[in-house]
Amino acid sequence: MPSDSEAVDAKTDSAQEPLRLGDRFEILPSQAVPALDGIAGPAFGARSIRGRKVECFALICNGDIPPRTEVPTSLSTIDNPGLIRFLDQGVVPWGPDGHRRLAMVFERPLGRRLRTTLDTVLEPIPEDQIQRVVMQSLVPVLKELAGRGITHGGIRPTNLFLRDNNGAAGLALGECASVPPGIGQPAMFEPIERAMAEPAGRGPGSSADDLFAFAVTVLFLALGRNPAQELDDEALLSARIERGSYAALVGNARLPQSLVEPLRGLMIDDPKQRWGMNQLELWLSGRRLSPKQALPLKKASRPVEFAGQDIWHCRGLARMLVRNSGAAALLVDGGELDRWLRRGLLDDVMAEAVASAIEGPLAGGGKTFIDRVVTRVSIVLDSAAPIRYREKSVMPDGLAVALADAHLRRDGAQSLAEILAWQLPTFWVHAQPEFRADLVPVIQMGDAMRALLEKTGPGFGLERVLYEMNPYLRCLSPTVIEYHAITPGELLVALELAAGRRDRARDPFDRHVIAFIAARHKRFEDGVFVQLLTSGDPVRAVAAMLTILGDIQARFTVEPLPALCQWLCTLIEPAFTRFHNRPYRDVARKRVEKAAADGRLVDLLRCIDDPEAISKDVKGFAGARRQHKAIVAETEKLRGLISKPDEATESTGRQVAAVISSVVGILIGVVLGLMLMLK
Amino acid sequence: MANSESRSRSRKKSEGGGGGSGIIIFLFVVLPASIFAAPTALLFIVGLIPTVVAAIIDRDPEKSAPLTVGPMNICGILPFTMEMWRHNHTLPTALHMLSDPLTWLVMYGAAAVGWIFYYMIPPMVTGFEVVRWQGRVETLRGKKIALIEEWGPEVTLDDEALIQQQQQAAAAMAQGARR
Numbered sequence: 001m002p003s004d005s006e007a008v009d010a011k012t013d014s015a016q017e018p019l020r021l022g023d024r025f026e027i028l029p030s031q032a033v034p035a036l037d038g039i040a041g042p043a044f045g046a047r048s049i050r051g052r053k054v055e056c057f058a059l060i061c062n063g064d065i066p067p068r069t070e071v072p073t074s075l076s077t078i079d080n081p082g083l084i085r086f087l088d089q090g091v092v093p094w095g096p097d098g099h100r101r102l103a104m105v106f107e108r109p110l111g112r113r114l115r116t117t118l119d120t121v122l123e124p125i126p127e128d129q130i131q132r133v134v135m136q137s138l139v140p141v142l143k144e145l146a147g148r149g150i151t152h153g154g155i156r157p158t159n160l161f162l163r164d165n166n167g168a169a170g171l172a173l174g175e176c177a178s179v180p181p182g183i184g185q186p187a188m189f190e191p192i193e194r195a196m197a198e199p200a201g202r203g204p205g206s207s208a209d210d211l212f213a214f215a216v217t218v219l220f221l222a223l224g225r226n227p228a229q230e231l232d233d234e235a236l237l238s239a240r241i242e243r244g245s246y247a248a249l250v251g252n253a254r255l256p257q258s259l260v261e262p263l264r265g266l267m268i269d270d271p272k273q274r275w276g277m278n279q280l281e282l283w284l285s286g287r288r289l290s291p292k293q294a295l296p297l298k299k300a301s302r303p304v305e306f307a308g309q310d311i312w313h314c315r316g317l318a319r320m321l322v323r324n325s326g327a328a329a330l331l332v333d334g335g336e337l338d339r340w341l342r343r344g345l346l347d348d349v350m351a352e353a354v355a356s357a358i359e360g361p362l363a364g365g366g367k368t369f370i371d372r373v374v375t376r377v378s379i380v381l382d383s384a385a386p387i388r389y390r391e392k393s394v395m396p397d398g399l400a401v402a403l404a405d406a407h408l409r410r411d412g413a414q415s416l417a418e419i420l421a422w423q424l425p426t427f428w429v430h431a432q433p434e435f436r437a438d439l440v441p442v443i444q445m446g447d448a449m450r451a452l453l454e455k456t457g458p459g460f461g462l463e464r465v466l467y468e469m470n471p472y473l474r475c476l477s478p479t480v481i482e483y484h485a486i487t488p489g490e491l492l493v494a495l496e497l498a499a500g501r502r503d504r505a506r507d508p509f510d511r512h513v514i515a516f517i518a519a520r521h522k523r524f525e526d527g528v529f530v531q532l533l534t535s536g537d538p539v540r541a542v543a544a545m546l547t548i549l550g551d552i553q554a555r556f557t558v559e560p561l562p563a564l565c566q567w568l569c570t571l572i573e574p575a576f577t578r579f580h581n582r583p584y585r586d587v588a589r590k591r592v593e594k595a596a597a598d599g600r601l602v603d604l605l606r607c608i609d610d611p612e613a614i615s616k617d618v619k620g621f622a623g624a625r626r627q628h629k630a631i632v633a634e635t636e637k638l639r640g641l642i643s644k645p646d647e648a649t650e651s652t653g654r655q656v657a658a659v660i661s662s663v664v665g666i667l668i669g670v671v672l673g674l675m676l677m678l679k
Numbered sequence: 680m681a682n683s684e685s686r687s688r689s690r691k692k693s694e695g696g697g698g699g700s701g702i703i704i705f706l707f708v709v710l711p712a713s714i715f716a717a718p719t720a721l722l723f724i725v726g727l728i729p730t731v732v733a734a735i736i737d738r739d740p741e742k743s744a745p746l747t748v749g750p751m752n753i754c755g756i757l758p759f760t761m762e763m764w765r766h767n768h769t770l771p772t773a774l775h776m777l778s779d780p781l782t783w784l785v786m787y788g789a790a791a792v793g794w795i796f797y798y799m800i801p802p803m804v805t806g807f808e809v810v811r812w813q814g815r816v817e818t819l820r821g822k823k824i825a826l827i828e829e830w831g832p833e834v835t836l837d838d839e840a841l842i843q844q845q846q847q848a849a850a851a852m853a854q855g856a857r858r
């Protein structure tokens with residue numbers, strides 16, 4: 001994960017002219033501000049265009065990390081000097097070929113970033129300054145965030161800024177709007193459970209998690225260095241599990257006595273015992289509380305030997321099991337785990353729960369059987385820990401962001417899908433020692449997403465789950481990923497831009513585009529989406545495409561889309577062949593060309609899906625076939641007559657001869673009669 | 680098939696009614712004529728021998744030979760009959776006329792003209808019909824080409840071939856769509 005100060009692939013090759021963000025701000029691509037680069041992307045200068053004197057900067061999100069787009073609306077109403085103020089966001093053209101990026105504008109801190117990296121050693125901040133400057137600056141904003149139900153999720157020394165040049169005005173927390181909570185946090189700033197999860201799978205977190213991160217930050221500043229510099233993340237996590245976070249992080253370091261109490265309280269690993277905002281405020285107001293001692297993990301009377309290590313408690317065993325699933329299966333299947341739980345840990349309830357957890361996957365079988373067993377056993381052994389399945393480790397409420405991250409990195413999405421398919425989030429919720437109403441949505445979400453996963457057609461499957469779980473995620477179709485489409489209307493604009501590219505795909509629709517529309521524009525029945533890719537009938541497919549896109553264009557009042565229409569015209573050719581009448585095909589082609597030039601998708605649809613014209617063509621074709629059949633029959637008959645004409649004309653010829661003879665005879669008779677009368 | 684049926688039906692009709700009509704003609708035309716106009720009847724009986732022969736030898740149920748020869752044969756008899764009516768309508772006059780070879784030449788020559796009609800006109804009609812049919816075939820060919828141009832070659836297919844062709848086209852389009 002890149003750090004805050006490292007410029008993240010600064011794509012500054014866009015036009016150097018100022019870019020308007022709505023009607024309030026202008027972004028200055030020519031003015032890179034590397035010192036303010038964030039996890040989400042590089043920073044650039046920005047200015048207000050309403051004449052308001054506010055120094056600001058813009059973060060241009062690279063799009064490699066799913067954005068936190070649901071919170072900024074709330075953040076924009078916070079006007080607290082302890083937090084870099086969020087001002088606006090929007091999508092701006094950035095880079096070649098009309099690519100677009102999400103841009104976020106923040107108020108620019110007057111001072112520098114407090115720490116540029118976590119590895120440098122600096123002079124410790126004195127005790128009184130920590131209390132007066134750090135705590136007094138940050139606690140009010142933490143309180144305000146907690147009051148609004150917003151988790152900052154990015155509290156660390158490298159995300160703190162001086163409010164002025166010399167720091168006299170205090171500190172300000174860096175922005176938290178550009179990335180989901182915890183995604184850029186080093187594991188040491190997270191409570192153990194969240195630290196065990198991968199950064200993208202930590203979930204939204206809570207203010208208690210912010211307070212933990214705040215405590216570690218204070219510890220960092222008080223020591224002037226990274227307290228666990230010599231340990232890697234895994235070793236530090238093991239130490240924290242073994243000894244508790246406070247003990248593992250502080251170690252033998254000498255802390256100012258006055259800070260021991262709040263840090264110990266805020267870094268207690270048990271969330272129920274951890275200090276909350278009230279205790280912190282009481283302490284700040286001068287009331288001294290008795291330091292809390294973290295309760296040690298329940299330790300067995302004898303260790304269980306696994307993977308060459310002696311393990312004394314469930315959390316450690318659960319961690320080891322998921323790393324060695326093959327050996328874990330033997331441990332579980334051989335009954336060693338059951339014996340250790342009953343005799344070593346003296347916990348028959350957990351032993352029964354483990355036995356029950358094993359029974360579930362037995363019904364499913366399959367290749368993932370061992371992985372599922374190990375995951376379920378690990379959840380029972382450590383119910384507060386994330387769901388650890390294969391290489392994935394995610395909190396149930398962090399699945400959405402983890403799934404988006406996996407799609408963006410094209411890695412591990414299948415494992416996350418299996419977590420949902422095997423209902424592991426529901427199992428995790430049921431494994432919790434107490435009922436928690438806040439987890440009910442997790443069960444509901446799990447059931448709903450599983451139902452979507454079970455259907456594999458277009459508009460369903462993993463892609464649909466991705467967009468259902470991440471309502472603000474942009475469409476990740478390779479066709480439009482660079483155009484940052486969050487709404488169906490924006491998707492149409494993105495497709496219009498993509499249509500102009502030479503390397504565009506044959507078909508504007510792929511599984512991502514369909515799933516995106518299915519999740520964001522719930523106006524169509526599932527059958528419409530199935531026709532798009534699997535009907536095998538290109539005419540129905542293109543008609544379905546035009547129906548969907550036309551409806552979006554009409555409802556979102558999207559401007560004319562001539563390039564997209566031209567793109568779709570390349571797919572329409574089979575639609576002409578449904579008409580048998582050749583002249584009408586030409587007429588329809590001309591109509592389509594005109595509709596495409598106008599950029600109205602509905603008109604395009606009308607050209608190829610005109611029931612009256614189709615009916616007329618069908619009737620005309622049937623009539624033409626009948627006519628052709630009659631012509632063939634008559635021609636055959638005539639050819640037969642021509643080949644043997646005498647047979648057909650013999651009788652007629654004699655009749656004609658008789659008639660002629662009769663007529664001539666009558667004429668002669670009449671003439672003779674007249675001659676007789678005249679004589 | 681229908682044509683041959685109707686032909687045989689008309690043949691039966693003519694065969695069935697031929698005897699009856701002959702008797703009627705004999706009773707109401709020939710017999711009274713023999714009694715009241717014996718000279719004329721004599722001339723006609725002798726003069727119409729070619730027609731009678733034609734009626735006998737003609738196997739056509741429609742009896743087109745006597746119908747062709749008959750009128751001309753009558754035309755050959757008429758001048759003598761009229762001559763007899765004008766001057767002296769008696770049996771001796773009739774016998775006198777019959778004794779003249781010119782009378783025989785005129786009566787039987789006229790019958791010969793009837794036979795010429797009988798043999799010459801049918802081939803001419805055939806030739807005319809063939810030319811007419813060929814013209815019709817050309818017209819139909821033009822219509823067929825116009826139909827194919829307007830509706831495509833599939834208009835020429837029968838139901839089974841059309842379904843097969845549509846299935847193949849759909850499969851080809853689906854394959855193209857998948858590519």
